[in-house]
Amino acid sequence: MIVGDLGRGEFDKRLAGPGLRVxxxxxxxxxxxxxxxxxxVAHQLYAPYPLVEENALIDFHVRIASPRGLRRWVRRQACFSLDGQSPxxxxxxxxxxxxxxxxINWCIATRAHHLLMLHSAVVERDGLAMLFPASPGDGKSTLCTALVxxxxxxxSDEFGLIRPEDGLLLPLPRLIPLKNESIEVIRRFRxxxxxxPAFYNTRKGTVAHVRPPVDSVxxxxxxxxxxxxxxPRWIAHSPLDLQPMSKSQAFLMVASNAFNYEVLDETAYRLVAQxxxxxxxYSLCYSDLDEALAALDELSRSSRDE
Amino acid sequence: MGNCQPDREAFVLAEAARSLIWQAWDEVYIIYQASSAETHVFNETTALILRSLEQGPLLAEGTRNRVEAALGLDPGELVEEDFAFALARLEELGLIDRLDPVSPVDDRR
Structure with a gap:
């Protein structure tokens, strides 16, 4: 059963009552x-995600609600909480x-230490994954949205989740938050x-969430x-430039992009090295999405043929 | 250290260096040190100093000779400052120890 199977009434009832288990x-x-x-917004954007059966364990209990007290009425606010605590x-x-x-991203990044977590978008084709570790503003989400x-x-748009047991990447196909100009770029591109909906004047500027293709979910x-x-690095008016990168440099960039490299110690070192x-x-500078996608498609084809 | 003759100083691999995990790519070594839970990036000179000391203590001069040979350099060609910096860095990380001057060191190895 998926969220979309719930009518709006039942959906709201669960949210306000025992909670939506997704x-x-x-x-x-x-x-x-x-x-x-x-x-x-949640009823629309969470529609394809599976509901969790009643007897399954819950990893994170989160809530968004108005705070108690006068502020509840003077200037309406919303407080995010995890296990009753508001961080x-x-x-x-x-x-x-x-x-x-x-x-929810914060919950995962600060608690899921049974996995190595890279700050990276990850896409897949034929079982092989392409990772895009990047800093905010480098165009990771825009490129990721275009690819999927x-x-x-x-x-995932945000987390490269690596399972220590076998070094494989676990999918976490959550919504992709586009910011500012990227929203219009993707509206035009796809x-x-x-x-x-666009949320204006957030702490990260204007934000709108892309629902992943249903197949990914x-x-x-x-x-x-x-x-x-x-x-990747998006640079306005930059010509496409896809260059091989040394593995030692890549190691350092991946390790420094991880959420929990220090927490996992030797396990993290071994996983990143592997x-x-x-x-x-590769490093990729781009400004045109069509050019970037063509280059990455060619890269994946040629690598597979080797 | 008083009447300093740097090349006559001797070094030995510290215990922490016996359990390093090595990953070499081109001329760069990414090394994990379990005793400090740190990841280091070493150049060839630094890595070769560690390799040279794996068999036992050596005088700085002997270590340097081995590193130069491994790098394909002529004796004396390795820049002294680079070598001294690498030794100091390894000592700082607790990967090599400076031996007491009175300790006998066989530099004929």
């Missing part, structure tokens, strides 16, 4: 909220949805992409093997 990749999450500002300052109520999305609407499967249990590391050793590594 599965995002390897994580079971219970979301509670009495806020219409959250429920309306962040309140958001304006209009930003309740992006607050939950960021909050052009024949690649989304594993008009068929399902993009939620349905195949969230299919792991992938790391095959390419591409370090991934980099078995992958081809």
């Amino acid at each position: 599965r995002f990749g390897p994580f079971n999450i219970r979301i509670g909220s009495p806020l219409d500002a959250f429920a309306g 962040f300052a309140p958001y304006t109520i209009e930003h309740a949805f992006p607050a939950v999305e960021w909050g 609407h052009s024949g690649w499967r989304l594993l 008009p068929e992409a399902l993009i939620g 349905q195949r969230a249990a299919e792991t992938a093997r790391p095959r390419w590391f591409v370090f 991934m980099v050793a078995q992958s081809d590594c």
Whole structure:
């Protein structure tokens, strides 16, 4: 059963009552909220995600609700909480949805230490994964969104989750948050992409969430093997430049991009070394999505033919 | 250290260096040190100093000769500052120890 099987009434009832139990990749999450500002967007954008059966363990219990006290009425706000604790300052109520999305990412990044977590977008084709470790502003999400609407499967826009037991990547096909100009870029590039409402003046500027293609959500249990590391950088008016990168440099960039390299110590070292050793590594400067996608398609084809 | 003759100083591999995990790519060595849970990036000179000391203590001069030979350099060709910097860095990381001056060192190895 998926979220979309629930009518809006039942959906709201669960959110306001026992919580909506939904599965995002390897994580079971219970979301509670009495806020219409959250429920309306969530009902649309979470539609393809599976519901978690009643007896399954929940990894994170999160909630978005108005804080108690006068502020509840004077200036309506929304507080994100995990297990009853509020780690962040309140958001304006209009930003309740992006607050939950960021909050869930925060839960994963600060707690899922049974996995190595790279700050990276990951897409897959034929079982082989291409990773895009990057810093904010490097065009990772824009490129990732374009790829997953052009024949690649989304594993994650934000987390490269590596299972220590076998070094395989676990999918976490959550919504892709586009920021500022990227929203219009993707609307023009792939008009068929399902993009939620724009949230203005958030802490990260204007944000709108892309719902991944349904196929990516349905195949969230299919792991992938790391095959390419591409370090992207969007530069306005830049010609396409895809250059091989030394493995030692790639190692350092991957390790420094990990959320929990220090936490996992030797395990992280071994996993990153193994991934980099078995992958081809490149830097990519781009400004034109069509050019970038063509280059990455060619890269994946030529590597497979080797 | 008083009447300093750097080349007559001797070094030995520290215990922490016996359990390093090595990954070499081109001329760069990415090394994990379990005792400090740190990852280091070493150049060839630094890595070869560690390799030279794996068989036992050596005078700095002997170590340098081995490193130069491994790098294909003529004796004395390795830049002294680079070699001294690498020794100091390895000592700082606890991967090599400076031996007491009175300790006998067989530099004929």
